[in-house]
Amino acid sequence: MLPHAMTRAPSGGDCVGMTGPAAQAFAWYTPVNGADARDLAAWCRAVGPPTVESLPAWSGDALGHGDTLLVVAWNVNAGAGDLLALLRREVGFDCDAPAARPPQRHFVLLLQEAFQRSTAVPPRAPGARVQRRTKEEARAGERLDVIAVARRCGLALVYAPGARNGPEEYPDGREDRGSAILSTLPLSDPVAIELPAEAGRRVSVAATIHSAGGDSLRLVSVHLATLPRLWRILRTGNSSRARQALALLDALTEVETARGENSARPVEPPWPCETTCPRDFPIATLLAGDLNTWSIQETALRYLLAAFPQSPPVSAEGTRGAFPTDHVLYRRGPNGGELVVSSYQRIADAYSSDHHAVVVRFRFSP
Amino acid sequence: MLSTRAPIITLLAGALLSGPAAARAQHATGSTGAALAAGGLGLAAGATLGVVGSIVPCSQTLPGPRCVRAAALAGAGYGLVFGAVVGANDSDAAADAWRNAGIGAAAGLAVGAALTPFVQRWTWYDAVALGGVGAAVGSSPVGAGIGFAAGGVAGLVLWRTVPGFGPANAGGVALAGLAIGGLAGWFAQAVDAADAHGGRPPVTFGLSLTF
Numbered sequence: 001m002l003p004h005a006m007t008r009a010p011s012g013g014d015c016v017g018m019t020g021p022a023a024q025a026f027a028w029y030t031p032v033n034g035a036d037a038r039d040l041a042a043w044c045r046a047v048g049p050p051t052v053e054s055l056p057a058w059s060g061d062a063l064g065h066g067d068t069l070l071v072v073a074w075n076v077n078a079g080a081g082d083l084l085a086l087l088r089r090e091v092g093f094d095c096d097a098p099a100a101r102p103p104q105r106h107f108v109l110l111l112q113e114a115f116q117r118s119t120a121v122p123p124r125a126p127g128a129r130v131q132r133r134t135k136e137e138a139r140a141g142e143r144l145d146v147i148a149v150a151r152r153c154g155l156a157l158v159y160a161p162g163a164r165n166g167p168e169e170y171p172d173g174r175e176d177r178g179s180a181i182l183s184t185l186p187l188s189d190p191v192a193i194e195l196p197a198e199a200g201r202r203v204s205v206a207a208t209i210h211s212a213g214g215d216s217l218r219l220v221s222v223h224l225a226t227l228p229r230l231w232r233i234l235r236t237g238n239s240s241r242a243r244q245a246l247a248l249l250d251a252l253t254e255v256e257t258a259r260g261e262n263s264a265r266p267v268e269p270p271w272p273c274e275t276t277c278p279r280d281f282p283i284a285t286l287l288a289g290d291l292n293t294w295s296i297q298e299t300a301l302r303y304l305l306a307a308f309p310q311s312p313p314v315s316a317e318g319t320r321g322a323f324p325t326d327h328v329l330y331r332r333g334p335n336g337g338e339l340v341v342s343s344y345q346r347i348a349d350a351y352s353s354d355h356h357a358v359v360v361r362f363r364f365s366p
Numbered sequence: 367m368l369s370t371r372a373p374i375i376t377l378l379a380g381a382l383l384s385g386p387a388a389a390r391a392q393h394a395t396g397s398t399g400a401a402l403a404a405g406g407l408g409l410a411a412g413a414t415l416g417v418v419g420s421i422v423p424c425s426q427t428l429p430g431p432r433c434v435r436a437a438a439l440a441g442a443g444y445g446l447v448f449g450a451v452v453g454a455n456d457s458d459a460a461a462d463a464w465r466n467a468g469i470g471a472a473a474g475l476a477v478g479a480a481l482t483p484f485v486q487r488w489t490w491y492d493a494v495a496l497g498g499v500g501a502a503v504g505s506s507p508v509g510a511g512i513g514f515a516a517g518g519v520a521g522l523v524l525w526r527t528v529p530g531f532g533p534a535n536a537g538g539v540a541l542a543g544l545a546i547g548g549l550a551g552w553f554a555q556a557v558d559a560a561d562a563h564g565g566r567p568p569v570t571f572g573l574s575l576t577f
Contacts, residue, residue, distance in 0.1 A: 231494070233421065234498075236431060237421065237432075238421045238431070238434065242430045294534030295532050302427075323534065
């Protein structure tokens with residue numbers, strides 16, 4: 001397998017996707033491997049800046065012990081997925097009804113293929129790599145980008161674009177797409193993890209929420225490679241997603257080390273730890289998203305499950321057609337916290353996306 | 367839904383391609399050069415078929431790519447041995463295998479080139495890779511065709527009848543069938559070559575085996 005080691009990187013350079021005031025707020029992690037870095041840089045030159053709006057529109061209403069947090073993981077397929085409708089019908093939160101604020105119950109959305117349209121997304125530069133615009137199912141209602149949704153709903157937001165959403169120019173800018181977290185709770189310590197270049201540029205984002213008692217939960221929105229090129233599949237033994245999963249685990253360990261969370265580090269990378277995985281981790285972490293797994297036995301998912309031993313049982317139910325691509329994984333921190341396993345389910349309505357969302361409830365330990 | 371036409375066309379094409387070998391006179395002769403040439407082709411074809419056939423099942427194991435590598439090595443060794451047997455016993459059969467591999471490579475390359483403008487991120491590397499797969503399949507077309515058809519049907523039936531089997535596994539069974547059929551085809555070519563050599567001579571693989 002090609003190398004998967006990750007390292008902390010400075011923001012800036014000629015990569016617009018890693019510049020600007022918001023980029024300074026992120027801790028960036030990138031592959032050590034030079035070939036990955038060169039490939040990723042070509043993609044990064046074509047995207048706009050990331051966004052951090054760490055506070056929701058209301059304040060003072062923290063998650064108490066015993067309260068449950070609804071977690072929704074969803075690949076929204078750029079502008080196809082009707083986020084406002086999903087929030088209204090599945091979460092019970094109407095972004096356009098002032099009476100709904102503050103929320104009756106807290107929730108977070110871990111999104112993949114979220115898009116932003118902005119004039120800050122640069123025109124196509126020489127050498128910059130741009131992929132085609134995502135095909136979207138036509139639907140009624142407004143097509144809002146993730147920043148507009150966050151502002152309209154009063155949600156905290158972290159967003160890091162991975163790649164351009166097509167070369168098209170619009171009167172109000174250009175589009176990119178990437179991973180995002182929206183939350184009714186403040187989001188702190190944003191992290192962007194550029195995964196090894198396998199089939200385009202994929203950036204996972206992480207942020208942390210806190211309970212009223214000071215316990216923490218790190219949230220990670222992940223989107224692994226879909227289908228690498230045939231040449232790469234044959235040359236690497238189809239290890240693209242497995243390599244990205246190992247890189248992600250490596251980056252999370254680096255994050256924990258950099259923040260001093262794992263001073264008593266229970267296990268040394270490299271992953272997979274297989275038989276030596278720890279049972280308690282430096283911080284409770286919930287990782288969810290579109291892993292693009294063809295089956296629930298896939299190597300990448302096995303690696304991640306080994307590192308997230310308190311995950312709910314993996315479901316073979318298809319979330320993109322017949323393929324079980326979307327998953328929620330969890331590992332407990334020093335102060336506990338648990339997923340309400342019985343609440344883990346796939347939402348039947350895809351809300352015009354090509355993926356079904358999956359939901360689960362979380363609560364901090366009393 | 368799998369078309370029944372595709373496997374039939376594959377089998378007919380395979381039968382046409384292998385026709386000259388079947389019609390060849392008895393008492394064929396081999397040579398060291400033919401053994402090296404067919405062994406080299408068998409090695410490359412076996413490694414490629416090993417990768418193609420193992421990708422889906424190995425992608426569902428913890429060893430993952432290490433499992434694929436092992437399958438490629440096993441396929442390469444197998445192909446080398448039986449390719450060498452073909453060439454050592456029947457130079458014409460070795461030439462046929464190379465000719466069929468060339469046809470397969472050209473077909474794969476042509477399809478790969480045709481896909482280049484339409485498939486995102488599909489490059490000439492991928493076209494060449496498809497040509498390589500075509501060559502591997504072409505070197506043993508009948509076996510690969512039968513294996514793919516049988517694997518495809520079996521995969522489809524399993525997908526529709528076994529809960530949790532899934533479309534990826536169905537495709538994996540089809541590809542594994544193609545690989546196993548292709549490798550079995552090399553074995554069959556070795557047996558045919560030994561027969562054509564006249565009188566089933568013993569073929570030695572460290573220990574003596576007689577076909």
